[in-house]
Structure formats: structure tokens, C-alpha cells
Amino acid sequence: MALKYRAPRGTNDLTYPSSEKFTAVVEAACGIMSLYGYQRIVTPIIESTDLFRRSIGESTDIVTKEMYSFEDRGGEWLTLRPEGTAPVVRAFLEQGLASKGLPQKLYYAGPMFRRERPQAGRFRQFFQIGAEAIGSRDPFGDAEIIAISDHLFKHLGLEGYSLLLNSVGCSDCRPAYVAQLGEFLTRVRDSLCVDCKRRADENPLRVFDCKNESCRQAVAEAPGIGDALCPDCTEHFDGVKRHLERMSIPFGIDPRMVRGLDYYTNTAFEFQFEGLGAQNTVSGGGRYDYLAEELGGPATPGVGYSLGIERLIMVIQAQGLDPFNPPGLDLYVAGAPGTDRDRLLEILMEMRRAGVSADADTMERGLKAQMKQADRLRARLVMIIGPDELERGEATVRDLDRSEQWTVPIKQATPRVKDYLARAERPPAEDKDSDG
Ligand SMILES: [Zn+2]
Numbered sequence: 001m002a003l004k005y006r007a008p009r010g011t012n013d014l015t016y017p018s019s020e021k022f023t024a025v026v027e028a029a030c031g032i033m034s035l036y037g038y039q040r041i042v043t044p045i046i047e048s049t050d051l052f053r054r055s056i057g058e059s060t061d062i063v064t065k066e067m068y069s070f071e072d073r074g075g076e077w078l079t080l081r082p083e084g085t086a087p088v089v090r091a092f093l094e095q096g097l098a099s100k101g102l103p104q105k106l107y108y109a110g111p112m113f114r115r116e117r118p119q120a121g122r123f124r125q126f127f128q129i130g131a132e133a134i135g136s137r138d139p140f141g142d143a144e145i146i147a148i149s150d151h152l153f154k155h156l157g158l159e160g161y162s163l164l165l166n167s168v169g170c171s172d173c174r175p176a177y178v179a180q181l182g183e184f185l186t187r188v189r190d191s192l193c194v195d196c197k198r199r200a201d202e203n204p205l206r207v208f209d210c211k212n213e214s215c216r217q218a219v220a221e222a223p224g225i226g227d228a229l230c231p232d233c234t235e236h237f238d239g240v241k242r243h244l245e246r247m248s249i250p251f252g253i254d255p256r257m258v259r260g261l262d263y264y265t266n267t268a269f270e271f272q273f274e275g276l277g278a279q280n281t282v283s284g285g286g287r288y289d290y291l292a293e294e295l296g297g298p299a300t301p302g303v304g305y306s307l308g309i310e311r312l313i314m315v316i317q318a319q320g321l322d323p324f325n326p327p328g329l330d331l332y333v334a335g336a337p338g339t340d341r342d343r344l345l346e347i348l349m350e351m352r353r354a355g356v357s358a359d360a361d362t363m364e365r366g367l368k369a370q371m372k373q374a375d376r377l378r379a380r381l382v383m384i385i386g387p388d389e390l391e392r393g394e395a396t397v398r399d400l401d402r403s404e405q406w407t408v409p410i411k412q413a414t415p416r417v418k419d420y421l422a423r424a425e426r427p428p429a430e431d432k433d434s435d436g
């Protein structure tokens with residue numbers, strides 16, 4: 001059958017059990033952010049286009065090539081959010097969150113949109129979680145933001161990742177470095193791509209974002225910012241490193257890592273995984289001490305990170321881990337032919353109200369087909385009721401994992417089933433799904 005409608009390129013449908021695993025990964029990550037004292041913030045998926053132009057930067061790839069922007073029917077330019085930090089800082093200012101006490105520690109989880117070329121691990125709609133600590137410049141805040149990803153990776157049992165760290169300086173020390181970089185780029189100009197020639201003139205730091213091989217080679221010898229940092233930035237960077245060491249989080253320094261956004265100051269970091277190919281960064285972030293001011297608010301320092309859930313799930317799968325094998329149903333209520341169906345549905349609803357996940361047939365199936373459906377739903381127990389049993393006030397309960405069955409009085413079925421589910425441990429389920 002030729003389908004008329006398909007999901008747009010670079011977007012995904014998630015179906016069971018992947019959908020449940022996805023949710024579980026997001027919940028695990030959010031749980032860790034709560035552990036670190038962050039509170040959830042929910043902002044719109046659309047924002048004014050200007051917000052991103054102003055914050056991310058006019059000459060970044062995101063703004064020049066990747067945003068989904070449109071003029072709405074009222075003539076207002078809107079953009080599907082390509083990242084989470086600018087919206088959170090915008091909301092921080094608009095909602096006057098500073099008055100509720102600083103720092104404000106906020107986390108978010110939701111879809112982001114960038115019109116990039118789809119490839120393994122890169123989507124046009126992707127799901128990010130992230131956190132922002134707004135109001136403090138203490139390097140402990142940077143280390144804490146970095147620690148969240150490390151904590152999550154360890155919690156999931158992941159290995160083979162490394163943390164890369166850099167400081168991109170401040171408005172005192174960066175201009176001199178950018179000028180120095182600009183001079184360097186003039187010397188290697190011939191090996192730069194058309195985009196990088198423009199970047200070299202407009203915003204030399206952005207040349208580090210180029211994925212072009214000849215550009216990457218050309219800038220491999222570029223001066224790093226390390227030596228150019230002012231005493232204040234050096235001290236701050238040392239503080240971040242000291243806290244990471246005390247947290248036993250190993251890191252490497254990459255003096256040319258700048259991240260693809262203009263708003264970063266001081267700390268920039270990335271967590272990269274081995275064996276993921278070109279899209280090996282799973283989480284990253286940095287400090288943005290001028291962003292609030294740039295957006296028209298009072299000068300307010302901040303630091304944050306974001307993490308791509310799809311990529312994280314790729315790593316979980318690549319490492320053969322399956323920490324979120326979703327449970328199936330607790331109970332399937334099956335009726336033999338001729339059983340009073342209304343009564344079955346009453347029992348079904350009673351089970352659900354008692355907290356037992358349960359389902360029953362709505363397709364007029366025979367008993368054998370109902371058993372098959374129970375299996376498909378990965379039901380733990382099946383309650384089988386026929387007309388005679390109903391008459392006697394009894395039901396048969398079968399444990400599908402253990403192939404055992406027993407009889408219970410229907411009147412006591414709900415507490416008995418609950419009790420059984422609570423006591424008996426389910427044997428490790430074999431994963432019936434191909435995607436692992
Ligand atoms: Zn500085």
C-alpha cells in the first residue's frame with residue numbers, strides 16, 4: 001500500500017515499547033535534576049524569532065541555516081525553539097523569577113527543532129532535557145551542572161565517555177583572543193570553505209564549528225584561548241576544575257572547543273561517547289553571563305547544559321544495556337463464551353481502580369484468541385471466567401510467566417491479585433522486541 005502521508009524527514013514516531021523506554025529515560029534524567037535541587041519549567045515550543053537571533057547569534061549555523069521560522073497570520077515572526085536556554089532565560093526575566101531568590105535552578109524537557117541534514121543520531125525534531133542555574137557565578141554551579149550528566153550516565157551504567165572542558169573567556173579577554181584568531185585565519189584563508197571565509201570576517205570563533213575536513217585541519221593549529229584568559233577567567237576556570245576533581249569527575253581540556261552558540265562565556269563543556277561516529281556529543285553546555293543582559297534584563301550570570309535523549313538512547317543500546325524494559329499488563333481478564341460480559345467489565349474496572357493495570361477483550365474474540373492477546377500485551381496474570389464459574393462466584397487466575405494457576409473467589413479477587421503481584425517477583429522477562 002502506498003502511503004499518502006509520512007512523518008516529515010528527520011522526525012520519528014515512537015511506538016511501544018520504545019515509547020515507554022523513552023519516557024523512562026526522560027524520567028530518570030529529570031529525577032536526577034530534582035536530586036540536584038532543580039525545579040521544572042515549561043516554556044512554549046514557539047518563541048519570537050528575534051529571541052534566538054539575538055541570543056544564539058546572527059552568524060551561527062543554527063540561526064543562518066537551521067531554524068524553522070514562519071510568519072504567522074498576524075504578521076509576527078515565530079520560530080520553533082532550536083534550543084532551551086534562551087526561552088528559559090526569557091521566561092526568567094518575564095516572570096520576574098529573580099525576586100523568588102537566586103540562584104533560580106530550573107530544568108526543562110521537551111522537543112527542539114533544527115533543520116539539519118538528517119543522519120544517524122541527528123534529527124530535525126529531537127528531544128532535549130537541560131538545566132539552567134541563573135543568578136550565581138560561583139564555579140561550583142558550573143561543576144554541578146556538569147555533574148548532572150555524569151551522574152545520569154553512571155546511573156544508567158554507561159561507560160566509554162569523556163568530558164571535554166574549555167573556557168571561552170569574558171568580554172575583557174575574549175576580544176584580544178578573537179583578534180589573534182582572526183589573524184591566524186587570514187594566514188590559512190586559502191584552505192577555508194566559503195562559509196568559513198565569511199565566518200573569519202564576521203565571527204572568527206564560529207570557524208571552529210565547521211564540519212568541513214579542510215577547515216578542521218586548518219584550525220587544528222589555531223591558537224587556543226587558554227593563554228589569553230584574563231586573571232579573573234583563569235581563576236574561575238581553575239575553580240571549576242578544582243570542584244570537578246573533588247567530585248572525582250575526570251576531564252580533558254580542549255582549548256578549541258567553543259560550542260555552536262555565541263552566548264557562552266567562561267566554561268564550555270561537552271560529554272562525548274566512543275563509537276557514536278560524528279554525532280558523538282550526548283550532552284554539553286556552558287556559562288552565559290551576558291545572556292540576560294543581551295535579552296534586555298539586568299546583568300545576571302547563568303550556566304546550563306542540555307542533553308539529547310535520542311542520542312542517549314543510542315548509547316544505551318550500543319552498550320547493550322536495557323535498563324528500562326517496560327513492564328507489561330498486570331492482568332488480562334478473559335471470558336469464556338457465554339459469560340456475562342458486563343460482569344467481566346465490572347471486575348476489570350474494579351482491578352484498575354485498585355491500581356492493577358488491566359485490560360479485557362473488546363474485539364469479540366474467542367477464549368484462545370484472548371489468551372493470545374494477553375500474551376501480546378505481556379500480561380503477567382490472566383483471570384479466566386466462564387458462565388459456570390461466575391455462577392459459583394469463582395475465577396481462575398493463571399501466572400503466565402510461571403505456568404501456574406489457582407482458583408480465587410471473585411469477591412476477593414482484587415485484594416488477592418494485588419497481594420500476589422506485590423509478593424511474587426516477576427522472573428526476568430525475555431525481551432520479545434527486536435529493537436532491544
Ligand atoms: Zn576574561
Ligand SMILES: [Zn+2]
Pocket residue numbers: 192193194195196210211212215
Ligand atoms: Zn569551513
